[in-house]
Amino acid sequence: MGNARVPAHRRHEGFWLAPDGGHALLCGLALTFALVAGVAAWSYQRPPQRIDGAVGTSGVASTTAATDVVQPVLIQEVETITGTIDGHELVGRKVDLHAAAGARASDMAFWMGSRDNRILVVISPRSKHRRVSVRPGQQAAVSGMVRRLPPAAEMMAWNLTAEDAAEAADRRIYISADSVASSGHGHAHEAR
Numbered sequence: 001m002g003n004a005r006v007p008a009h010r011r012h013e014g015f016w017l018a019p020d021g022g023h024a025l026l027c028g029l030a031l032t033f034a035l036v037a038g039v040a041a042w043s044y045q046r047p048p049q050r051i052d053g054a055v056g057t058s059g060v061a062s063t064t065a066a067t068d069v070v071q072p073v074l075i076q077e078v079e080t081i082t083g084t085i086d087g088h089e090l091v092g093r094k095v096d097l098h099a100a101a102g103a104r105a106s107d108m109a110f111w112m113g114s115r116d117n118r119i120l121v122v123i124s125p126r127s128k129h130r131r132v133s134v135r136p137g138q139q140a141a142v143s144g145m146v147r148r149l150p151p152a153a154e155m156m157a158w159n160l161t162a163e164d165a166a167e168a169a170d171r172r173i174y175i176s177a178d179s180v181a182s183s184g185h186g187h188a189h190e191a192r
Contacts, residue, residue, distance in 0.1 A: 081146060082117040087173035090146045095175055097142045101134040101182065106159040108132060112140065112175070120167075120174040122158055127178050134182040144177040 075081060075095045084090060102111035102118050110132050111118040121142055123130055134140045149155065149172050155165060168174060 075146065078113045078119065081119050081173070081175070082113045087146065087171065088148070091148050091173060093146050095142060095144055095146060097140070097175075099140065099142075101136055101138050101140040103136055104132055104134075105161070105164040106132070109158050109160060109164075110134060110136075110140075111164075112142065119171065120164070121177050121180070122174055123180065124176045124178050127180075129180065132180070134180060138182045138184045141179075141181040141183075142175060142177050143179045144175050146173055147176045148172065149174055 073094065075090065075093050076097065078097055078099045081087060081090060081095070097112065099112055102113060102115070104110045105120060108130060109120055109122045112121050113119055121140075121144075123132060124144060149168055152165070152169075155168070160168065
């Protein structure tokens with residue numbers, strides 16, 4: 001093989017070398033491999049991501065990661081809501097509750113649950129009844145959804161007392177009630 005037939009890039013010991021004798025192609029391949037391996041290792045260590053609207057093998061839409069505990073879609077007991085440390089995992093869940101109403105917080109809000117562990121129920125703007133029609137102690141049937149507490153400026157429309165607003169803020173979630181029905185007589189006087 002003569003010198004006239006040697007291309008601009010010389011073949012040397014199985015590697016293509018740059019005209020200056022450097023290992024540009026080899027270094028480029030090594031850098032690419034390291035980058036791909038690094039991204040793969042990083043994504044492997046990340047926690048599972050939630051994918052809204054994902055459909056599992058059952059054909060049912062799921063918003064839970066594989067490591068989450070699957071909870072029922074409909075909440076039917078007040079204690080499910082009031083028993084959580086951080087209720088944010090319940091946000092967006094539908095409720096169908098049948099329990100005694102607690103103190104009335106305003107014309108459009110009342111409490112459900114025991115005095116030390118209760119949740120605020122606010123009549124939704126979508127409801128055909130915009131005023132609380134239940135008295136403390138009456139059995140209330142509430143259908144709606146668990147929501148994050150809105151900013152204080154929006155809560156002002158609920159006409160809560162400072163005490164009720166502070167308690168709701170500590171809880172950070174509330175029930176937006178699309179419908180509220182009552183039965184029984186309840187108590188003659190409200191107990192806060």
